[in-house]
Amino acid sequence: MNTENVAIIGAGICGLFTALALGSRGHKVTIYERDIQPPNGGPEEAFFDWKRRGAAQFRHPHAFLAVMCNLLETNYPELVKQFWAAGARKLTFKEMLPPELSKTYVPEPGDEQLWLLLCRRATMEILLRRYVEQVHGVTIENNTNLMAIKTRHVQGLNEISELKLRTDSGGIKIVKSDLVIDASGHASKFPEWFAKVGMNIKTEDNDADIVYYTRHYRLHFGEVEPSRHGQARSAGDLGYLKYGVFPGDNGHFSTIICLPNHEIALKQAVKDNDQFQSICMSIPGVEPWVNPSKSSPTTNTFGFGDIHAVWRRFVADGKPVALNYFAVGDSAVRTNPLYGRGCSTGIVHAHILANLLEEIDDPRQRAIEFDRRTEEALRPIFRSSLSDDKRGISRAKAVLEGKQLEKPTSLRGRFRAAFLDAVSAASKEHVHVIRGAMKTFNLMEKPGEFLKDRRVQWTILRYLLKGRKANADTRLQHGPTRPQMLKVIGA
Numbered sequence: 001m002n003t004e005n006v007a008i009i010g011a012g013i014c015g016l017f018t019a020l021a022l023g024s025r026g027h028k029v030t031i032y033e034r035d036i037q038p039p040n041g042g043p044e045e046a047f048f049d050w051k052r053r054g055a056a057q058f059r060h061p062h063a064f065l066a067v068m069c070n071l072l073e074t075n076y077p078e079l080v081k082q083f084w085a086a087g088a089r090k091l092t093f094k095e096m097l098p099p100e101l102s103k104t105y106v107p108e109p110g111d112e113q114l115w116l117l118l119c120r121r122a123t124m125e126i127l128l129r130r131y132v133e134q135v136h137g138v139t140i141e142n143n144t145n146l147m148a149i150k151t152r153h154v155q156g157l158n159e160i161s162e163l164k165l166r167t168d169s170g171g172i173k174i175v176k177s178d179l180v181i182d183a184s185g186h187a188s189k190f191p192e193w194f195a196k197v198g199m200n201i202k203t204e205d206n207d208a209d210i211v212y213y214t215r216h217y218r219l220h221f222g223e224v225e226p227s228r229h230g231q232a233r234s235a236g237d238l239g240y241l242k243y244g245v246f247p248g249d250n251g252h253f254s255t256i257i258c259l260p261n262h263e264i265a266l267k268q269a270v271k272d273n274d275q276f277q278s279i280c281m282s283i284p285g286v287e288p289w290v291n292p293s294k295s296s297p298t299t300n301t302f303g304f305g306d307i308h309a310v311w312r313r314f315v316a317d318g319k320p321v322a323l324n325y326f327a328v329g330d331s332a333v334r335t336n337p338l339y340g341r342g343c344s345t346g347i348v349h350a351h352i353l354a355n356l357l358e359e360i361d362d363p364r365q366r367a368i369e370f371d372r373r374t375e376e377a378l379r380p381i382f383r384s385s386l387s388d389d390k391r392g393i394s395r396a397k398a399v400l401e402g403k404q405l406e407k408p409t410s411l412r413g414r415f416r417a418a419f420l421d422a423v424s425a426a427s428k429e430h431v432h433v434i435r436g437a438m439k440t441f442n443l444m445e446k447p448g449e450f451l452k453d454r455r456v457q458w459t460i461l462r463y464l465l466k467g468r469k470a471n472a473d474t475r476l477q478h479g480p481t482r483p484q485m486l487k488v489i490g491a
Contacts, residue, residue: 014329014346015183063340236477320367
């Protein structure tokens with residue numbers, strides 16, 4: 001493998017991991033980041049003082065899934081040790097089980113790989129960034145904006161020949177590199193620039209039709225985390241509203257309230273700190289966390305909307321749109337962030353690229369193979385996310401109309417809804433089903449892979465025979481009805 005000069009646009013988590021993967025293999029990497037450099041200090045300073053305009057989700061909850069955690073542990077064990085030293089925590093598969101199942105749980109091979117890393121995004125990013133800064137051949141240039149690109153034709157195909165950047169001093173810098181990697185996320189300008197020179201990107205764009213609001217809290221000194229299980233679960237679906245508590249590091253946690261766009265009154269209410277607190281206090285699974293006797297808020301509420309699932313193809317009819325250009329993470333594939341897959345899929349994508357560059361030298365073959373491997377690894381996750389989005393909105397509209405359940409019109413649709421409800425119900429009460437569902441959730445297997453297991457099939461069949469209403473009752477969490485919640489906010 002030849003050593004190449006690589007320009008990475010964006011020093012978010014995906015950009016940093018791409019730099020880590022390539023720098024560790026001997027490439028010379030420069031990351032160009034639009035935001036200012038992080039403050040001195042540790043996770044607390046990073047969380048409260050770091051201005052991350054270029055990372056809209058910087059202070060929203062994050063899930064660091066098992067597929068990502070195992071990549072870290074296998075390839076960068078010293079980095080993982082730094083997470084533990086900074087207060088991050090490991091949540092094992094056994095700890096994910098309800099207490100009644102945990103008591104009789106018998107480990108199976110592979111269960112040790114089902115774990116989550118619990119910390120704030122700021123903690124993850126500041127430690128990762130400082131680790132990457134120590135990698136030989138990797139440089140980060142802060143406060144540097146990519147203004148434009150210049151292209152040229154090479155053997156009938158397009159190639160980026162120059163990057164035009166504005167530096168922190170206000171000057172203009174022209175950069176030439178062997179490879180350009182777009183890790184600038186959902187705000188990437190490359191598709192727009194490509195279109196201006198006739199290089200059109202095939203894009204799928206699906207509106208999730210939701211908005212969510214976040215607030216951060218910190219447990220009082222000496223307080224322990226409430227249980228996440230039982231009838232009052234710390235994450236769940238009330239039909240018209242989804243909620244979740246995300247434990248972090250050093251006593252911090254965040255709460256999230258997710259609403260469909262048609263819930264106008266509730267959308268307005270969650271913007272207000274007091275109303276947000278009232279909503280959380282009315283949800284049995286959240287109240288033990290946010291009760292003033294237990295914790296105190298550390299931020300105001302803040303929202304995230306205009307949520308779209310996006311898939312971009314950079315190969316059309318067997319021809320790369322641009323040679324030596326690769327889009328990774330949200331620049332290429334973006335799912336509803338509510339499912340917590342963004343960081344994990346971005347890191348998987350970065351490692352796909354790093355491995356491919358080691359194996360293939362020809363620029364055209366690289367582009368085609370990267371497109372193929374992206375399709376193979378990430379398309380099933382993307383399709384599954386779209387299905388979840390569609391079903392969530394259908395359920396919320398049914399509640400709005402005063403119905404307990406959404407009612408698909410086709411026989412196939414009704415069976416699918418009943419089947420998914422049966423899977424949801426079974427995954428709360430049987431370890432072998434929970435294990436399969438957790439492998440899917442953690443991207444360790446393709447969606448639905450565990451459903452091929454004969455034991456899982458028989459268990460789900462028993463739940464199907466109970467009828468959809470009984471299973472839906474287990475799917476929806478205990479909490480206030482929509483009319484009751486509207487009374488809470490005075491609507």
